[in-house]
Amino acid sequence: MGLTVLLVDDSLFMRNMLRGILEGEGYEIVAEAVDGMDAVRKYREFRPDVTTMDIVMPVKNGIEALREIRILDAKACVVMCSAVGQESLVNAAHEAGACDFIIKPFNPERVREVIKRVAGA
Amino acid sequence: MKASSRGLLVFTLQGERYGLSLQDVLEVIDPSRPVPVPRAPEFIRGVINVHGSLVTILDLARLLACGEAAPAGKFLVLDRRIANLALWVDSVEGFVAEEGELGTDSPADELIAREVRSGTGTIRILALDRIVNRVEETLKR
């Protein structure tokens, strides 16, 4: 059975792209969330193996959502998706307990590699 | 503005009746011993802790130069937007709806905004802004 994934991004375009890449690898996308608050709610409901988390989102940003998810589940595996030039956010995410990073725009190879690695860990 | 639509809190001081707009009073509490403020004029009786805020106690009788507050009186804590101040008064008589009968004679004391007839007597309505200003001016010296 494939690993379960929660996709968090306010852009449907981005979610679809990620879905395309990950489903091609046999992962099961159990849910999608459109902002940080939605992400925490969906995480609580679905307990996915891996969460991909956009950083810049309305309502609650990805780093705040990451912190809350880590409080819910200290072992949560969350991969942050950040744009080039957001190094300071990457640091904050690292401190908040992110498992790994994918830099946007998505390079499908890199996405596969990162998800495979964190899922295997 | 319709004067008759406002409620007044009526209190006594040295046998005289005074009033304040109900909106200007946050609460009425029993006196506690204020911590004296070094070097303050004698109408500042000190500071008390009201729900975590520091509130200065003003002895209204001393300010109006008509004696001093009765120990068994009341503290009228003013709305914070006006000042961090509570007035030490002798007793609280109650609330009255301010009727349309505004006093027309301009009071001699500038700390009194106006006088309102009520029943057999008059109620002196305090000019709170001028009171706070005067206290502030005195403290700056």
Place this chain on the structure above:
Amino acid sequence: MDMSPYRDLFISESREHLRAVSELIVKVEQEAGSRKDMDALFRAAHSLKGMAASMGYGEIAELSHRIEDLMDRVRKEELVFDAGIADLLLEGADLLEVMITDVANEVQAVRDIGDLVQRLVAYRPATGTAGTADGGDVAGGAPSDRQSPADLLHGEPDRHGDASQTVRVRTEVLDHLINITGELITNKHRLMTVGKELASQPLDEATVELSRLLRDLHTEVLLVRLIPFSTIADRFPRVVRDLAKKVGKEVVFEVDGKGIELDRGILEGLSDPLTHILRNAVDHGLELPDERRACGKPLHGRIRLAARREKDQVVVVVEDDGRGMDPALLIASAIEKRLVSPEAGRLMSAREAFMLTCIPGFSTAREVTDVSGRGVGMDAVRSTIQTLGGNLTIESELGKGSRFILRLPLTIAIINVLLVRLARVALAIPITSVQRTVELRRDLIYSRGKQKVFDFDGEALPLLSLNRILGLPHSHAGELLPLFVSELKGRRVGLVVDEFIGQQEIFVKPLGRPLASMKGLGGGAVLGNGEVVFILDVANVL
């Protein structure tokens, strides 16, 4: 990767973002847009950039990126959202719309974005030079027509009419948060007092645990309030450059420690004092090029502004390599102005002489120039710093330069105090105002003129009764006189009290109107036992 399946979605979602962008720009410009709207604008540009980059539309990504950057500067309050920004953003949104239509029509059009990108990158507010061009306008203060970020954060009356509204709410929430935390700490002290009386092991353990949690909470709350020094420091190069130009001096200005974080309330308060010190350094500290050449110094004067963290304090230093100050001249000038007596002047150390510059009525300027001759002087600088719970020291060497050292607490709301008792009143003295506590044997007191003095660090310090200063009964009966050494009007003195109660952290509460107008009081606090104490503003107590 084949992106064609995502093309339609890209087009529709991009257009959604562009529509939102146009609406938001107009909204922000016309009706005092909120922080939320600014964030939404930023996010829209950010999303667009990410999508375009994924699709491989480099120019759309580039243009979105520049719009995002400009919005980020607005969000960080480096820029105020004005008509110029609105125009640029709308132009950008229009061009993006055209480019996305090209994508939709599968047209390989060449759109020149270079010019617009250039203008987005180089954008400066049109009014940006008005305040600094006229030096007299800004002496001792932040330029009045350019709001400091701190002003925006604290919602001061805002000439631009927008941008500050919801930001102020955010700051209030932060202030509220720290207030509640302070209350909790006060309550913890109360619990500990009760615990001591009850001598209950489980209660003690619970309060110890509570203490630990509160400390964590306090730290977290403070972290939220921290903003980097660069928030204000980034404005200073311009201040220094403009003034140097005006007075015909050449200055190399360096800033270190921009990343050091301070409480936003303190940073806000620091802006004016630092501006004043820097302007003084340019105007009076540094020599004219000719004079420097004559002394064999490099023609360029050097001014350095540095912030660093030292334990629970932030130290901000302004140093110049200018002419320095002459203690003898300062003392002579103070005597001439009748600010000190000739006798007191004779006893003054160099350190005390430098602090004379902070006495109201004293100005080191030989002639009043239009830049530093305004009412705001070093006395205001020092008093502001002390209000922030910090202190100021000045070091100077004739011919070599001066150094102004500001020590500030990391947080403004909770300070460390020495609790003392005078007659029946408990008073809190900020630790920053206490150089040393001493329990003095009476036989070590001697007279110098009319003054009772004692020897301290090789200096004869005057002894003053704090009771007497505050108009309280004074007995000072004990064998040992408890006193603390502090600075009054630039002079070190020993202030005698009746009793030391101890050192404690207190949560500062404002006295509010009207009591805050009283000189010498810096606020109040509620102790663990519920007792109210006043915080002494030592510098202004005389």
